[in-house]
Amino acid sequence: MVDTNTRHFQHLVDISKGEINREMFSDPDIYQQELKQIFARCWLFLGHVSQLPNENDFFTAYMGEDPVIVTRHSDGQLGAFLNMCRHRGNRVCRADSGNQRLFTCPFHGWTFANSGHLKTVPGYKQVYHEKLDMEAHGLIPVARIDDYKGMIFATFDENAPALDEYLGDMAWYLDMAIDRREGGIEFLPGTHKWRIKCNWKFPVDNFIGDSYHGPVSHGSAWEVGFEGMPRRKKGYGYEGFQINAGNGHGFGVRWAENEDQIYEMALPEFLSYEEERFPETHARLGDLRGMHLSPMHGSIFPNFSILWQSGNMRVWHPRGVGETEGWSWCFVDKKATPEHRDLVRVHDLQRHGTSGTWEQDDVDNWVQSTLSSRGYVGRQVKQNLSMGVEHEISDPKSIHPDMRGRIAGFQNEINQRQLYAQWARMMDGAAPNVSGANV
Amino acid sequence: MTDLETWFSVNQFYTKESRYLDDLEFTNWLSGFDETVRYWMPIVSNRIGRDVGRELTQPGELAHFEDDHTSLTNRVKRLQTGRAWAETPPGRTNHMISNVEIMERDGVQLKVRSQFLIYRSHMEIDQEIFSGTRIDKLRPDTETTWKIMDRSIILDHAVLTQKSLGIFF
Numbered sequence: 001m002v003d004t005n006t007r008h009f010q011h012l013v014d015i016s017k018g019e020i021n022r023e024m025f026s027d028p029d030i031y032q033q034e035l036k037q038i039f040a041r042c043w044l045f046l047g048h049v050s051q052l053p054n055e056n057d058f059f060t061a062y063m064g065e066d067p068v069i070v071t072r073h074s075d076g077q078l079g080a081f082l083n084m085c086r087h088r089g090n091r092v093c094r095a096d097s098g099n100q101r102l103f104t105c106p107f108h109g110w111t112f113a114n115s116g117h118l119k120t121v122p123g124y125k126q127v128y129h130e131k132l133d134m135e136a137h138g139l140i141p142v143a144r145i146d147d148y149k150g151m152i153f154a155t156f157d158e159n160a161p162a163l164d165e166y167l168g169d170m171a172w173y174l175d176m177a178i179d180r181r182e183g184g185i186e187f188l189p190g191t192h193k194w195r196i197k198c199n200w201k202f203p204v205d206n207f208i209g210d211s212y213h214g215p216v217s218h219g220s221a222w223e224v225g226f227e228g229m230p231r232r233k234k235g236y237g238y239e240g241f242q243i244n245a246g247n248g249h250g251f252g253v254r255w256a257e258n259e260d261q262i263y264e265m266a267l268p269e270f271l272s273y274e275e276e277r278f279p280e281t282h283a284r285l286g287d288l289r290g291m292h293l294s295p296m297h298g299s300i301f302p303n304f305s306i307l308w309q310s311g312n313m314r315v316w317h318p319r320g321v322g323e324t325e326g327w328s329w330c331f332v333d334k335k336a337t338p339e340h341r342d343l344v345r346v347h348d349l350q351r352h353g354t355s356g357t358w359e360q361d362d363v364d365n366w367v368q369s370t371l372s373s374r375g376y377v378g379r380q381v382k383q384n385l386s387m388g389v390e391h392e393i394s395d396p397k398s399i400h401p402d403m404r405g406r407i408a409g410f411q412n413e414i415n416q417r418q419l420y421a422q423w424a425r426m427m428d429g430a431a432p433n434v435s436g437a438n439v
Numbered sequence: 440m441t442d443l444e445t446w447f448s449v450n451q452f453y454t455k456e457s458r459y460l461d462d463l464e465f466t467n468w469l470s471g472f473d474e475t476v477r478y479w480m481p482i483v484s485n486r487i488g489r490d491v492g493r494e495l496t497q498p499g500e501l502a503h504f505e506d507d508h509t510s511l512t513n514r515v516k517r518l519q520t521g522r523a524w525a526e527t528p529p530g531r532t533n534h535m536i537s538n539v540e541i542m543e544r545d546g547v548q549l550k551v552r553s554q555f556l557i558y559r560s561h562m563e564i565d566q567e568i569f570s571g572t573r574i575d576k577l578r579p580d581t582e583t584t585w586k587i588m589d590r591s592i593i594l595d596h597a598v599l600t601q602k603s604l605g606i607f608f
Contacts, residue, residue: 093487094485094487095484095485095486095487095488095490096484096485096486096597097484097486097490098486098487098488098490099490100488188499188500188501189496189497189500189501190481190482190484190496190500190501190502191482191484191501192482192501192503192599193597193598193599194598194599194600194601194602194603195598195599195600195601195602196602197602217524219520219522220517220520220521220522220523220524221517221523223517223520224513224514224516224517224520225509225510225513225516226510226513226517325598329501330501341499342499345499345500345501345505346505346510348501349501349502349503349504349505350505350506350510353501353503354503354599354603354604355480355503355504355603355604355605356603357513357514357517359603360523360524360525360526360603360604360605361523361524361525363525363602363603364524364525364602365524367602
């Protein structure tokens with residue numbers, strides 16, 4: 001049990017001032033502690049059930065720097081295991097996805113079932129003299145795996161709270177993406193995967209609450225026709241909210257006073273689909289989630305991010321203190337028409353992911369922020385997250401009675417502050433759900 | 440044209456195209472594309488067993504690039520705003536095209552396969568290498584010799600070691 005009173009990492013984060021210490025972006029020892037205290041203890045997003053439609057389907061993923069195989073067993077159950085042979089540690093699966101009941105290590109041929117069990121070992125009688133404990137040498141399973149409406153998460157910590165508790169109010173808000181129509185969503189086949197020389201926290205920080213950078217960082221893309229969603233009108237930029245759902249999760253929304261304003265914000269090519277889906281969404285989710293909130297960007301602690309209406313979800317895999325591997329997917333409502341699927345896919349990939357006209361400029365920002373944390377003098381200078389520090393909205397229910405979590409205006413760094421507060425708490429050993437919505 | 444003349448002409452066209460890209464003459468580069476062009480780069484993944492041969496995402500699935508003439512033109516316009524930060528200052532590229540092979544002739548139209556190796560240096564010491572294959576459909580054009588009607592680009596990388604795909608292929 002880690003002593004939660006040591007508060008070793010709390011001093012790196014001053015939420016009341018909105019200042020954090022840059023060493024967390026460059027110190028290799030801090031990074032090792034992150035792998036232990038955050039990535040080995042949080043629920044981490046692995047993928048979507050639509051990526052495993054059939055029995056014995058699998059895909060490979062990462063939890064922190066640990067490679068895992070995510071499987072749907074013959075009995076239909078989901079499983080996730082370290083992609084590591086129990087003999088010499090080699091990967092037993094070298095494919096990114098496929099359909100297999102058995103995984104055979106290419107080194108010496110130990111063969112595991114997709115339930116994790118060690119099934120055969122070459123020379124079990126002749127060279128192991130039947131002494132190898134087959135039961136004890138299966139693939140290492142995650143402690144828990146679960147899905148929230150098709151979103152698969154797993155954790156290596158058997159003491160972790162249940163997934164629902166971990167997601168807290170964020171699950172309720174996530175419904176605006178994954179449960180707005182009957183049947184939910186599905187991922188299109190294909191994953192963008194790419195390496196960025198930045199600390200993993202910078203993209204999470206960017207997605208959770210940085211609505212401030214848009215007009216500057218993405219002005220070029222916007223101006224030439226790669227418009228974003230919800231569509232920005234003249235005078236736009238300051239109306240809407242940042243919503244912090246607790247446990248380090250948060251997102252930003254535009255506010256629609258009524259149905260008409262949803263259509264005003266829609267891109268022309270998406271308008272007919274917005275009109276088609278609105279009555280169903282409104283009926284399923286009610287006024288607040290089904291009409292007033294038009295979510296844009298968000299992150300689930302520690303390393304999952306979403307761009308709601310661009311149909312984009314991604315994970316930021318840590319790859320050392322100074323490198324991150326982005327995995328980006330396109331999602332659509334299962335009920336979406338073929339025409340709308342095409343529009344979402346093209347909209348998404350022309351803006352986000354590897355060739356994204358928005359993403360390219362973000363990437364260089366994160367690289368620069370990381371580089372500036374390396375110099376001895378530079379990293380003594382605090383990172384500034386003070387925007388709107390004393391301007392959170394004291395009574396969220398005054399905005400709407402159903403509102404959950406803490407909220408602030410659209411241009412406010414509340415979500416980044418809460419992200420790093422959660423980071424510091426977990427680095428000091430606290431459980432991921434100690435914050436609730438109102439710490 | 441004889442086979443040799445055709446091959447030479449296509450090589451000249453590709454060499455000029457590479458020069459336009461390396462010299463940041465993107466408007467000239469665009470002139471080589473037909474108005475109806477599809478510019479597409481599927482995603483490569485690692486497959487084994489019976490899935491070998493299914494490494495590429497298909498039309499209708501996610502891709503790295505899926506552009507038409509308008510979006511390709513907009514990508515170029517973005518670079519010309521002066522505020523495309525990933526290319527400010529611009530990267531220095533060297534597009535090398537080889538193994539040009541005329542795969543098929545359909546009347547005057549050609550299906551051509553070529554290989555590329557592109558070096559990019561950016562800022563101080565950032566450097567990236569892109570390698571892969573292009574499969575083009577070309578039609579003759581009086582002004583630009585050839586027009587690209589369709590370009591499929593197969594990058595060799597499953598996990599891109601490049602920070603983004605901000606260049607053209």
